[in-house]
Amino acid sequence: MTDSAAMGAPGRPLSIQARLRNIEPATLIWVALAAVLLVLVAYPMGKLLVSSFETRGTGAFTLDNYMTAYGRARYLEALGNSLMLGLAAAGISVVLAVPMAWAVSRTDMPGKSIVWITVLGAFILPPFLGAIGWILLAGPNAGFLNQFWRWATGLQAPLVNVYSFSGLALVIALHSFPLIFIFVKSALDLVSSEMEDAANILGAGTWTTTLKITLPLVWPAILGGTIVVFLETIALFGTPAIIGIPARINVVTTQLWQFFEYPVRVEVASAYAMPLLLITVVMILAQRLLLNRKGFVSQSGKGGERRPTRLGPWRWPVFGWCACVGIFSVAMPMIVLIQASFAKGWGRGFSWDNLTLRNYEYLLFRHEMAIQSIWNTLIFSSIAATAAVILALLIAYIAARRLVPFAGALGFLAMAPFVIPGIVMAIGFYAAYASPPLALYGTAAIIVMAFVARFLPIAYANSTAAIRAVHPEMEEAARILGSGRMRTVAKITAPLIRKSLLGGWLLVFIVSARELSSAVFLVGPKTLTMAVLIYDLSEAGNFEVVAAMGGLMLVITLVLVGVGMKLAGRDFMLRRD
Amino acid sequence: MTIITRRGLLQAGAALGTVGAMGRFPALAQEMTPHEKQLYEAAKKEGEVTWYSGQLSAEPGEAVGKAFGERYPGLKANVIRSTSQVAFQRLSQDMRARTAQCDIFSSTDSGHYGFLKKEGLLMKYRPKNADGMIEAARKGDPDDMFQTCYFGLYLMGYNTQKVSAADAPKSWTDLLDPKWKDQIAVGHPGYSGAIGIWALLMKQMYGVDYLKKLERNKPQIGRSSMDPVTLMNGGERAIGVAIPSATTLLSISRGNPLKLIYPTDGTVATPAPTAIIANAPHPNAAKLFMEFATGPEYSRVITKLFNESLRPEVPPPVGGRPLNDIKLIMPTMEEAEKGVPEMREVWRDIFGV
Numbered sequence: 001m002t003d004s005a006a007m008g009a010p011g012r013p014l015s016i017q018a019r020l021r022n023i024e025p026a027t028l029i030w031v032a033l034a035a036v037l038l039v040l041v042a043y044p045m046g047k048l049l050v051s052s053f054e055t056r057g058t059g060a061f062t063l064d065n066y067m068t069a070y071g072r073a074r075y076l077e078a079l080g081n082s083l084m085l086g087l088a089a090a091g092i093s094v095v096l097a098v099p100m101a102w103a104v105s106r107t108d109m110p111g112k113s114i115v116w117i118t119v120l121g122a123f124i125l126p127p128f129l130g131a132i133g134w135i136l137l138a139g140p141n142a143g144f145l146n147q148f149w150r151w152a153t154g155l156q157a158p159l160v161n162v163y164s165f166s167g168l169a170l171v172i173a174l175h176s177f178p179l180i181f182i183f184v185k186s187a188l189d190l191v192s193s194e195m196e197d198a199a200n201i202l203g204a205g206t207w208t209t210t211l212k213i214t215l216p217l218v219w220p221a222i223l224g225g226t227i228v229v230f231l232e233t234i235a236l237f238g239t240p241a242i243i244g245i246p247a248r249i250n251v252v253t254t255q256l257w258q259f260f261e262y263p264v265r266v267e268v269a270s271a272y273a274m275p276l277l278l279i280t281v282v283m284i285l286a287q288r289l290l291l292n293r294k295g296f297v298s299q300s301g302k303g304g305e306r307r308p309t310r311l312g313p314w315r316w317p318v319f320g321w322c323a324c325v326g327i328f329s330v331a332m333p334m335i336v337l338i339q340a341s342f343a344k345g346w347g348r349g350f351s352w353d354n355l356t357l358r359n360y361e362y363l364l365f366r367h368e369m370a371i372q373s374i375w376n377t378l379i380f381s382s383i384a385a386t387a388a389v390i391l392a393l394l395i396a397y398i399a400a401r402r403l404v405p406f407a408g409a410l411g412f413l414a415m416a417p418f419v420i421p422g423i424v425m426a427i428g429f430y431a432a433y434a435s436p437p438l439a440l441y442g443t444a445a446i447i448v449m450a451f452v453a454r455f456l457p458i459a460y461a462n463s464t465a466a467i468r469a470v471h472p473e474m475e476e477a478a479r480i481l482g483s484g485r486m487r488t489v490a491k492i493t494a495p496l497i498r499k500s501l502l503g504g505w506l507l508v509f510i511v512s513a514r515e516l517s518s519a520v521f522l523v524g525p526k527t528l529t530m531a532v533l534i535y536d537l538s539e540a541g542n543f544e545v546v547a548a549m550g551g552l553m554l555v556i557t558l559v560l561v562g563v564g565m566k567l568a569g570r571d572f573m574l575r576r577d
Numbered sequence: 578m579t580i581i582t583r584r585g586l587l588q589a590g591a592a593l594g595t596v597g598a599m600g601r602f603p604a605l606a607q608e609m610t611p612h613e614k615q616l617y618e619a620a621k622k623e624g625e626v627t628w629y630s631g632q633l634s635a636e637p638g639e640a641v642g643k644a645f646g647e648r649y650p651g652l653k654a655n656v657i658r659s660t661s662q663v664a665f666q667r668l669s670q671d672m673r674a675r676t677a678q679c680d681i682f683s684s685t686d687s688g689h690y691g692f693l694k695k696e697g698l699l700m701k702y703r704p705k706n707a708d709g710m711i712e713a714a715r716k717g718d719p720d721d722m723f724q725t726c727y728f729g730l731y732l733m734g735y736n737t738q739k740v741s742a743a744d745a746p747k748s749w750t751d752l753l754d755p756k757w758k759d760q761i762a763v764g765h766p767g768y769s770g771a772i773g774i775w776a777l778l779m780k781q782m783y784g785v786d787y788l789k790k791l792e793r794n795k796p797q798i799g800r801s802s803m804d805p806v807t808l809m810n811g812g813e814r815a816i817g818v819a820i821p822s823a824t825t826l827l828s829i830s831r832g833n834p835l836k837l838i839y840p841t842d843g844t845v846a847t848p849a850p851t852a853i854i855a856n857a858p859h860p861n862a863a864k865l866f867m868e869f870a871t872g873p874e875y876s877r878v879i880t881k882l883f884n885e886s887l888r889p890e891v892p893p894p895v896g897g898r899p900l901n902d903i904k905l906i907m908p909t910m911e912e913a914e915k916g917v918p919e920m921r922e923v924w925r926d927i928f929g930v
Contacts, residue, residue, distance in 0.1 A: 074925065135813070141759075142812035163797070245765060246797045248929045258767055258921075345810065345832040354832075543807050544831070 001341075030404045033394055039411045040453040045420065046430030046434050051431065052270035069272035078255040079275060081103050082234045083249060085169055086377040090230040093172035097180035098215070103318045106214065107189035109320055120327030123425065124180035124557045125330065126514035126531060127171075128238030129550045133333025134171045134536070136340075138162035153357035163247040173242060174329040175438060177457075179232070180225035182507065183465060186500055187221035188214065190469050193307045201370050204373075206309055220291050224461050228418065231457075232415060234276065235421040237517035238535070253517070255422045268425055273424045277416065284415055334554075359548035369528050370549065374556060377530040380444060381512035384451035385459075388508045389501055391452070392459035393434045397489060397526070401475075411460070418457035422517025423459070425454055429522060442524025450522055451512045458511065462504035466497035506561060513557055579780070591765040604819040612705050613868050617649055625653045625841050627863035629668055630683040631661030632727045632849055644878045645869055648743035652862060663787040672698070680863035681732045681870075683726065683851040685770075687910050690850050692760055700853040704825045710889040711900045713846060713907075714871075723852035728885040728900065729846035730822040731771050731802060739815040745835035748751060748842045749779060752818060753790045755875055762805035762814035764920045765930070769802045773917035775819040775845045776924055780916075782842065788927050809835055819845060824918045826883040828898045843906030 055062045070076060102108040106114065122130075137143050140158040149159035161167055189215060199209040215222070237253040244251055252272070259269035292355060311318060344356045363370040394416060399411040417425060428449050434441035440449075470493055478488040494501075516531040523532050530553045537546045590653075620626070626645075630638055642656035659667070661684040671678050684690070693699050699924065703721040707714075710725075717724035733752075735745045746752055752761060766773035779787045797814055799805060803824045805817030810833045817825070822837060829835050850872055853863045869875055876891040883894040893899050908916060 074929075136811060139811065139813040141814065241800060245930050246799060248928050249797070254930070258925075345828070543810065 007474070028402055029394060029499060030398060030407070030410070033391065033410055036391060036565040037266040037395075037410060040449060040456070041413045041417055041512070044425065044432045044453070045416065047431045048270040048273065048420075048424065048428045051267050052274060053265055054268055055266070064270035065265075065267045068268045069259075074250065075255055075272065076248040077254055081249055082252040084248075085165070085172070085240075086230040086233040087171040088165075088169035089176055089233040090226045090316065090422055090433075092169060093180050093220065093229045094226055096173060096329075097225070097305060099183055100322050100325060101184035101188060102214070103202045103322060104212065105185045106191075106210075106306075106309050107311050107315075107318065109315050109318050109322070111323075115319075115322045115326065118322075119178045119181050120558075120561055121334065121554075122326075122329035123182075123451065124161040124229075124510055124514070124554060124561065125175060126331065126534070126550070126553070127236065128242055128516060128535065128538070129337060129546075130329075130333050131171055131176050131239045132543070132546070133336045134162050134167075134174075136336045137332055138167060155393045156253050158412070162243060164245070165249060168240065168243045168247060168249060172236065172239055173229075173238075174325075176229045176232060177325070177329070179507075182475055182503060183221040183225035183228075183461070184218055186503055186516050187218035187465060187469065189306070191306075196309070206311075210309070223287055223290060224465055227287060228458065228461055231280065231283070231418040234279075235418065235517070237421065237423060253423060256423050266431070267426060269427065273420065275466060277422065280416055281412075284412065314367050322447065332370070337547045338483045340544055340552045343544050345544070359544045360551070362545065363548055363552065364548050369533060371554075372526070373528045373530045373533045374552065376444070376527055377513050377553075378556070378560075380448050380451060380527075381509045383509040384455065384512045385505045387448070387452045388456050388459040389463070389505045392456055392463045392504070393494075393501065396460055396463035396467050397493070400464060403485075411464075414460040415457045416442065417453050417455075419469075420454075422454060422515065422519075423521065425450060426518040426521035429453075429518075439521075444527055447519060447522050447527055447529070450518045451508075451515060453514065454518055455511055457507045459504050459508050462500060462507065463497075466500035466504075467493070470496050509560070510557060513553070584613055609703065610868075613865065616861055616865040616868065617652075620649070620859070620865045621651050623859040623862045624651070625655060626680045626859050626866050627655040627657065627678055627682065628681040629657045629659075629664040629679045630658060630681075631664040632851075633658070633879065633884065637879045637884055640878050640882065641870075641875060642778065644874060645866065648874055649865065652865070654746075654866065661689070665689050666771075677854070677858045679852060679854050679857040680857040680859050681866050682854055683727070683849070684696075685727070685847075685849045687850060688914060690718070690723045690852060690912065693852065693854075694718070694720070698855050699723060700855045700857060700860065700863070702853050702867060704864075704867040704871040706868045707890045709873075709889075710871055710887050713900060713905050714848060717850065720755060722732070724867065724871060725848040726851040726875070726887065727849040728887060729771060730847070730849040730885055730897075731775055731819045731847070732822060732841055734806070734809060734817040734820050734825050734835050735838065736809045736812055736815050737834045739812060739838050740840065742836070744838075745836070745838055746816060747838065748840045750787075750842065752816070753787070753794065754835070755794065757816060758794045760815040760848065761791075761794055761818055762808040762816070763796045763798060763818040763852055764802040764804050764926050765798050765800050766917065768800035768858065768919065769844070771802045771821065771847055772819055773920050774847055775802075776911055777908055777913065777920045778843075778845060780920065781908070781912075782906075785923065788924065792927050798928060806835070809833075822897055823883040824850035826894050829896055830883070841904070841905050843904045846900075846905040846907045848907065874898040874921065 052065050053061055053063070055064070071096070100115060100119065104112050109115075117427070123151060123283065127132075134268075135143070137145050138160045140161045140163065143158070143160070143162065145160055146158040150156065162171065195213055196209050199213045204212065205392070206330060234252060240249070240251045240254050244254060256269050256272060259265045259272060303304050341359055343354050345354065392492060395407075395410045395414045399407040399444060420428070429446055431450070432440065433446055440446040474492055474496070475488045478492050481486070481490070513529075515529075516535055519529050519532050523529060530549065532545055534549050539551055580903060628642070632638075632912075633641065638656050638658040642654040645654040646652060646738070652871070657664070657667070657679075662805045664682065665684055669678055670684055682693070690699070699722040701721050703717065704724055706716060707724055711818045714725040714728065733746060733749075746757070759812040764772040764775050776788065796818065797805075797808065799808065802819055802821050805814065806824050806828050808814040810828060817835075825835055825837055829837075851867070853860070857863045870886070873891050876888040880886045880891060880894045883897075885897070886902060887900070888895050889899070890900055893929050
């Protein structure tokens with residue numbers, strides 16, 4: 001989007017009063033947003049940057065931290081591993097997600113609701129729970145898949161080994177692909193059939209049209225989703241700790257953990273986290289270069305029509321692909337986890353005398369923190385989601401319409417947290433706000449702030465994609481008719497992108513509810529969240545109770561998502577004219 | 578020894594989810610010693626004792642508090658349970674704010690006691706009951722500032738469906754036999770202080786070569802010392818190394834096919850102290866609590882939840898062996914404090930993670 005709404009440049013000099021009257025509310029909002037981002041992102045990150053040049057204790061300037069952080073082959077290797085892992089996971093996610101998004105959004109494939117549920121399931125399942133499930137499925141010795149393989153073929157070598165680079169990348173992708181799915185699907189939902197019709201009229205078949213017209217139109221969403229998955233992967237802590245350590249694969253986050261061991265070397269960790277920031281900058285610049293050349297407007301003021309593409313005999317193979325992804329990402333790990341949650345001892349497998357409700361009963365009625373952690377999670381996540389969506393929408397709008405100078409800087413700040421691994425972000429927040437005068441450690445505020453900052457990029461990418469799809473001409477029409485900027489946004493833009501925003505809210509809610517890596521360092525005794533509780537329980541080797549807690553978490557999240565879908569569904573039914 | 582933070586705590590208790598098994602303990606007609614009676618009379622005026630604890634997990638922690646109140650009617654134990662680091666932080670905050678709330682402080686991190694002692698924040702008290710404890714726990718701080726009231730044990734175990742008792746390794750050195758290639762699981766010293774202690778002891782006893790040879794058998798490396806228990810339950814690995822006895826016994830009690838091995842060359846012990854805080858608001862109740870924690874009733878309560886008995890007359894948890902009958906190995910506090918951080922680097926150079 002190169003040009004945008006006119007800034008209303010006055011031709012004649014005005015009196016100061018008239019000037020003040022003419023100040024756009026957008027300018028004031030810009031100031032407020034800048035202040036909020038300063039608190040949420042810039043200050044904690046600035047604290048990290050400064051401390052990367054500080055000597056521990058004295059605070060004197062030094063470059064030693066960088067020497068230490070990059071002084072060992074093992075540390076550099078971890079950096080390389082993270083990049084490779086990010087690329088692999090993002091690549092696999094695209095392959096998994098884009099055909100599914102296309103099939104659900106634009107075709108007459110059967111069983112769409114099942115696909116939708118499995119996609120959500122994969123997304124809701126916390127990555128560390130999924131990783132545990134996959135260890136049970138694809139562990140080289142005892143994994144169910146390998147046991148079956150040995151039984152069926154008589155071979156000794158395992159079929160699959162989760163403890164490998166490819167295993168790690170696949171497990172991560174199986175839990176990250178929903179991000180791309182949601183981005184691409186909501187973009188595809190906005191593409192009207194007119195453009196496909198035009199291609200059809202000119203003689204292109206379904207596949208040619210899809211590949212040459214439909215998918216290129218949603219290229220920004222695919223690229224945005226891929227970048228998000230890449231950045232999420234390199235910032236992931238739980239799965240690399242659970243699978244990567246036994247596979248002897250050291251990545252940036254597990255390496256950062258090492259710098260936080262006693263004696264804590266925050267300064268070295270800060271230095272070690274810096275390349276991640278560079279990577280984001282490069283990514284975002286690249287995204288900009290790639291997208292700026294072309295226009296991707298698919299939602300214009302003129303009502304478009306959307307008709308599903310007829311797949312004919314291809315309906316079932318396409319459904320088969322979606323079903324396979326669903327089975328691997330959700331059904332199989334879920335079955336293993338559910339089995340464990342109702343088991344007396346999960347090692348004893350499926351049998352009637354191994355069934356018990358004891359694990360759930362224990363958590364619900366006798367565990368001192370389980371219920372509290374559920375409430376904490378719901379409250380923190382909903383506040384964080386609401387705050388993040390509002391912030392992101394305002395920033396994305398200002399940046400997309402270039403309402404004020406330096407709007408791009410706000411966008412960068414909103415996007416930057418994604419590459420800060422949760423561990424590092426938690427330490428930044430801790431350093432900035434935990435101690436007096438604010439003394440926020442152990443309070444809900446510091447956790448909610450960290451969640452908002454950490455997931456702002458998701459909300460921001462979501463809002464940006466939504467706003468990109470709305471052509472300014474509709475706003476311009478309202479403004480020509482005398483409406484102010486805020487009124488235009490409220491009456492024209494917001495309703496047009498409401499569904500996208502609800503999707504963004506759900507996304508942030510879900511990722512907050514399962515967030516581990518930053519929460520684990522910020523929770524106090526009264527602010528424990530479900531994800532941290534699961535992590536604590538998993539450390540105790542009590543797998544049955546871990547699985548039961550995971551089960552509770554999934555049920556609660558699914559109920560909320562169901563409610564959300566109902567609310568969004570009403571919108572679904574309405575035709576947009 | 579700055580070790581075992583939240584992990585240590587969880588290992589310590591490891592009794593989460595042990596459920597119906599635990600009813601009320603029958604009131605034990607245990608006579609109070611004259612010294613105990615004297616403290617009890619004085620403590621009655623104080624009415625309560627506040628215990629910051631990072632050693633036991635929820636159920637044994639609360640069971641101890643309840644048992645204290647039952648043994649000494651009129652006294653109430655406020656059990657403030659958390660991880661050891663949080664307990665220490667809470668104590669530091671109290672001190673900074675100059676409020677005295679905590680009477681008894683229990684942590685799995687002996688480093689805390691070195692610090693508190695140096696700052697003069699501990700009360701000198703030698704519980705009389707300590708004399709009746711098992712050998713390894715009896716000797717507390719030479720200046721009587723703290724006393725061992727908790728023992729973590731780290732040993733070996735195997736999955737009985739994969740390995741026969743005759744075949745199972747007997748000592749730490751047996752693990753180097755090539756027949757255990759791809760069969761062993763172990764935690765990581767970067768995540769578990771106990772694994773750091775274990776690796777340090779192996780280095781002290783057999784040299785760095787021990788770990789290099791172990792690496793040839795490609796052990797699966799997890800995080801906490803409890804990870805191998807999970808792996809053995811599922812049958813992914815046959816032998817668990819340096820696993821906590823409490824977690825393993827709990828797992829066995831739930832029907833998992835595991836068996837403990839007490840290595841002939843020594844079971845790793847990680848004693849953890851308890852101390853009275855210098856400005857304790859209830860000093861007599863605190864002293865009484867120290868007598869209680871070193872006495873037999875406490876051991877009886879915690880052994881029901883698979884923690885180790887510290888008294889010769891109290892039998893070990895079901896499936897365990899009395900501490901006096903087994904060979905225990907442990908580094909000194911100084912060795913651990915210096916050696917464990919070094920060990921992490923050595924480990925990473927050898928194992929790659």
